[in-house]
Amino acid sequence: xxxxxxxxxxxxxxxxxxxxxxxxxxxxxxxxxxxxxxxxxxxxxxxxxxxxxxxxxxxxxxxxxxxxxxxxxxxxxxxxxxxxxxxxxxxxxxxxxxxxxxxxxxxxxxxxxxxxxxxxxxxxxxxxxxxxxxxxxxxxxxxxxxxxxxxxxxxxxxxxxxxxxxxxxxxxxxxxxxxxxxxxxxxxxxxxxxxxxxxxxxxxxxxxxxxxxxxxxxxxxxxxxxxxxxxxxxxxxxxxxxxxxxxxxxxxxxxxxxxxxxxxxxxxxxxxxxxxxxxxxxxxxxxxxxxxxxxxxxxxxxxxxxxxxxxxxxxxxxxxxxxxxxxxxxxxxxxxxxxxxxxxxxxxxxxxxxxxxxxxxxxxxxxxxxxxxxxxxxxxxxxxxxxx
Numbered sequence: 001x002x003x004x005x006x007x008x009x010x011x012x013x014x015x016x017x018x019x020x021x022x023x024x025x026x027x028x029x030x031x032x033x034x035x036x037x038x039x040x041x042x043x044x045x046x047x048x049x050x051x052x053x054x055x056x057x058x059x060x061x062x063x064x065x066x067x068x069x070x071x072x073x074x075x076x077x078x079x080x081x082x083x084x085x086x087x088x089x090x091x092x093x094x095x096x097x098x099x100x101x102x103x104x105x106x107x108x109x110x111x112x113x114x115x116x117x118x119x120x121x122x123x124x125x126x127x128x129x130x131x132x133x134x135x136x137x138x139x140x141x142x143x144x145x146x147x148x149x150x151x152x153x154x155x156x157x158x159x160x161x162x163x164x165x166x167x168x169x170x171x172x173x174x175x176x177x178x179x180x181x182x183x184x185x186x187x188x189x190x191x192x193x194x195x196x197x198x199x200x201x202x203x204x205x206x207x208x209x210x211x212x213x214x215x216x217x218x219x220x221x222x223x224x225x226x227x228x229x230x231x232x233x234x235x236x237x238x239x240x241x242x243x244x245x246x247x248x249x250x251x252x253x254x255x256x257x258x259x260x261x262x263x264x265x266x267x268x269x270x271x272x273x274x275x276x277x278x279x280x281x282x283x284x285x286x287x288x289x290x291x292x293x294x295x296x297x298x299x300x301x302x303x304x305x306x307x308x309x310x311x312x313x314x315x316x317x318x319x320x321x322x323x324x325x326x327x328x329x330x331x332x333x334x335x336x337x338x339x340x341x342x343x344x345x346x347x348x349x350x351x352x353x354x355x356x357x358x359x360x361x362x363x364x365x366x367x368x369x370x371x372x373x374x375x376x377x378x379x380x381x382x383x384x385x386x387x388x
């Protein structure tokens with residue numbers, strides 16, 4: 001494919017503060033798009049109606065803008081393949097569901113949660129991998145009518161073809177093979193008519209002409225289901241690349257127990273966006289030489305999909321602090337003071353608005369301590385020493 005035609009996307013779920021792992025995925029997609037003259041689409045996957053919120057969506061957008069990650073299509077920007085929120089695309093999804101049902105590639109399933117749990121426990125007792133047994137796969141019209149008369153609201157399940165090998169040529173993982181018999185017929189539309197992730201994401205990516213899907217390794221297990229849907233609907237499958245997980249210092253999956261996980265937490269502490277971008281780029285990508293400090297333009301020039309790592313990346317806060325300290329030393333005292341000011345106010349050193357005399361004093365404090373701090377919030381500690 002002509003690299004000029006590359007179309008990538010970042011499609012977060014607005015269900016909470018924007019995670020640092022999501023920021024890395026967005027950055028990798030943005031770097032690839034910018035390097036190869038492609039386009040980046042920002043799409044919002046908000047079909048989790050209970051947890052999704054516009055507040056979280058705004059948090060994501062503000063974090064991306066702070067990091068300097070721009071998008072060419074999507075929410076706020078528009079484009080010819082919108083709308084760019086999944087909840088605004090429900091009519092579109094239903095058209096394809098009808099097609100799958102009419103072609104017998106999907107069917108209505110009336111099993112209750114209790115029945116499915118009993119089935120799951122029985123399979124686990126036998127040492128089997130839990131999967132749907134297909135009990136509703138061959139219901140007659142009469143059986144369906146009877147179940148509907150009982151008040152059961154069906155889900156729609158995809159009919160997984162039997163004895164099929166699903167081969168994924170992943171640009172990070174290499175060739176990965178799955179057996180369709182181990183998947184089981186999976187739900188594509190819930191009983192309330194809302195499509196599940198594995199279904200909606202296929203339709204969105206295909207209809208938005210996404211050519212490359214670069215995302216976290218945890219999505220690799222979803223990929224065979226998605227490939228089957230592409231094939232059933234005769235849609236073009238994109239190139240997949242599953243980037244390494246981010247681990248904490250103890251090499252377990254990064255979580256709140258390892259420290260701050262949200263982008264806004266680093267912003268609020270006075271980290272500089274160029275330092276965070278530099279750090280995130282090195283989490284799962286290896287430059288060709290020993291260089292570790294990169295400007296954005298240098299990252300775009302050096303970044304390549306061929307050097308994305310398979311092995312997990314460890315979130316090293318000491319490395320981030322080292323990088324941020326480098327950028328702080330190069331910044332003006334005035335700019336670092338602006339980052340430190342909320343912390344100085346909270347500590348009771350000054351009140352807003354600050355006087356010209358206070359600004360002169362605080363700027364001198366910052367100029368004195370810039371060589372010794374890793375992030376702007378640490379100015380408070382030095383201000384306390386200098387004050388007394």
